[in-house]
Amino acid sequence: MTEPLHENHRVELKRELTPELDLEKEVVAFLNSREGGFIYIGIDKDGQRVGVADVDGDMLKLKDRIKNNISPSAMGLFDVFEVEGPAGVHCIKLIVASGSEKPYAKKKYGLSEKGCFVRVGSAAEPMPTAMIERLFANRTRNSIGKIKAHRQALSFEQLRIYYEEKRKPLGRQFKTNLELTTEDGALNYAAYLLADENGMSIKVAKYRGKDRVHLIESNEYGYCSLIKATKAVLDKLDLENKTASTITSKERIDVRLWNPVALREAVINAIVHNDYSREAPPKFEIFADRIEITSACALPEGLTPAEFFEGYSIPRNKELMRVFKDLEMVEHLGSGLPRITEFYGPACFRFTENFLRITFAASRPVHEEEATEQVNPQVTLEPESRPESRPESRPESQLESNLATKVMLMLDATALGKLALAQGLGHQGVSGELNKQIRRLQASGLIEYTLPNKPNSRLQQYRLTDQGRALLKQAIPTKDTPWS
Numbered sequence: 463m464t465e466p467l468h469e470n471h472r473v474e475l476k477r478e479l480t481p482e483l484d485l486e487k488e489v490v491a492f493l494n495s496r497e498g499g500f501i502y503i504g505i506d507k508d509g510q511r512v513g514v515a516d517v518d519g520d521m522l523k524l525k526d527r528i529k530n531n532i533s534p535s536a537m538g539l540f541d542v543f544e545v546e547g548p549a550g551v552h553c554i555k556l557i558v559a560s561g562s563e564k565p566y567a568k569k570k571y572g573l574s575e576k577g578c579f580v581r582v583g584s585a586a587e588p589m590p591t592a593m594i595e596r597l598f599a600n601r602t603r604n605s606i607g608k609i610k611a612h613r614q615a616l617s618f619e620q621l622r623i624y625y626e627e628k629r630k631p632l633g634r635q636f637k638t639n640l641e642l643t644t645e646d647g648a649l650n651y652a653a654y655l656l657a658d659e660n661g662m663s664i665k666v667a668k669y670r671g672k673d674r675v676h677l678i679e680s681n682e683y684g685y686c687s688l689i690k691a692t693k694a695v696l697d698k699l700d701l702e703n704k705t706a707s708t709i710t711s712k713e714r715i716d717v718r719l720w721n722p723v724a725l726r727e728a729v730i731n732a733i734v735h736n737d738y739s740r741e742a743p744p745k746f747e748i749f750a751d752r753i754e755i756t757s758a759c760a761l762p763e764g765l766t767p768a769e770f771f772e773g774y775s776i777p778r779n780k781e782l783m784r785v786f787k788d789l790e791m792v793e794h795l796g797s798g799l800p801r802i803t804e805f806y807g808p809a810c811f812r813f814t815e816n817f818l819r820i821t822f823a824a825s826r827p828v829h830e831e832e833a834t835e836q837v838n839p840q841v842t843l844e845p846e847s848r849p850e851s852r853p854e855s856r857p858e859s860q861l862e863s864n865l866a867t868k869v870m871l872m873l874d875a876t877a878l879g880k881l882a883l884a885q886g887l888g889h890q891g892v893s894g895e896l897n898k899q900i901r902r903l904q905a906s907g908l909i910e911y912t913l914p915n916k917p918n919s920r921l922q923q924y925r926l927t928d929q930g931r932a933l934l935k936q937a938i939p940t941k942d943t944p945w946s
Contacts, residue, residue, distance in 0.1 A: 467509035469584040491586035492558035504553030538780030611654035620687040652781035732757040
């Protein structure tokens with residue numbers, strides 16, 4: 463336990479969970495505060511750990527009481543888990559985030575001084591009527607839980623599969639239980655984002671330099687369940703997060719471009735907390751010296767950057783947060799920020815009026831490996847490398863030694879895809895060496911995509927650039943190409 467074991471404006475201590483304990487009052491007070499807070503069960507007022515006899519049972523009771531006795535819904539705004547102290551004493555820690563739909567109240571009493579509470583010092587005090595009215599007038603109305611999806615014919619087979627993988631099968635009432643409906647029963651925008659088909663797509667772009675001038679790769683992940691899209695983005699960035707190894711006399715040291723833990727947390731945070739009501743998805747951009755993660759997610763109203771880094775959490779999309787937690791894609795509330803700042807510090811965050819950008823500097827040049835493989839545009843292509851017959855008649859070693867030149871000669875006649883290039887070279891499939899030469903030629907600006915904005919398209923082909931054509935003409939002035 464890192465929080466102080468004495469009560470203050472963010473910590474409440476309870477010896478045990480009993481039916482008489484007004485737990486809901488304490489939770490409501492933290493939901494209505496600007497900072498949220500922590501409630502410990504199994505620790506007395508003096509800070510002594512007395513433990514909990516039935517941890518699992520009490521945790522289920524906690525979740526059930528918060529789910530059924532507080533309005534508006536607090537699902538996605540709290541987290542309950544077991545903590546172990548000295549001598550194996552087990553306690554329960556309840557994390558409560560500041561809610562975005564204040565005022566929260568005990569359902570039994572509604573929006574009244576008996577139902578609404580606010581944290582004052584180390585106590586939960588009744589909320590004055592004037593404050594209740596002011597907060598209610600300002601209650602957020604544009605959350606994705608309140609926006610009706612413009613398409614109501616939605617399916618959720620992908621979501622069912624992910625829940626079944628975690629042994630949490632969805633029942634008939636899952637749309638209601640996961641808060642995927644509006645007050646009038648229509649599917650909301652959270653449901654739209656989690657559905658099998660939607661119009662939301664996340665872009666992952668890669669640039670050659672340190673600016674956005676030379677785009678070398680652009681991928682889109684989406685038009686499917688946000689869970690599936692998130693997993694695809696994580697897989698793509700994990701692939702891009704290359705490892706470099708240094709061998710010393712004592713050990714092998716592996717260093718990745720970016721810390722994988724911080725990178726994963728930043729990706730999840732950007733996706734879960736993005737303001738989808740503006741229909742602006744997060745984006746991920748890889749440059750020669752860094753990765754930038756941008757989301758439509760300004761600081762919540764009234765929260766300063768200093769408070770943000772102190773851990774005051776206000777989840778923007780509680781419906782998404784709950785699903786991501788159910789599927790174990792996030793851990794505890796507020797755990798992502800410390801994981802990021804531990805490695806990159808607060809300076810990696812940049813806030814604007816409408817956006818949040820996280821920048822991670824790379825541990826080495828991102829394109830370092832590709833740069834070492836580049837074809838030098840000044841290298842003279844040997845005229846004798848033009849074949850007089852199809853390469854099947856050439857020895858394999860000779861074919862491979864002149865592979866880059868052969869590729870350029872073939873593309874001088876027409877644009878071709880990888881498989882067509884391989885077959886023209888007498889290969890049954892695309893070899894690693896061919897892939898390597900294509901990358902080298904692209905990196906040198908001698909060949910280029912015919913569909914630069916869709917690098918993974920099945921229709922993708924390659925063609926000579928003006929630079930490549932000039933180099934080829936200089937080396938081999940005749941135009942009689944046998945490739946037909």
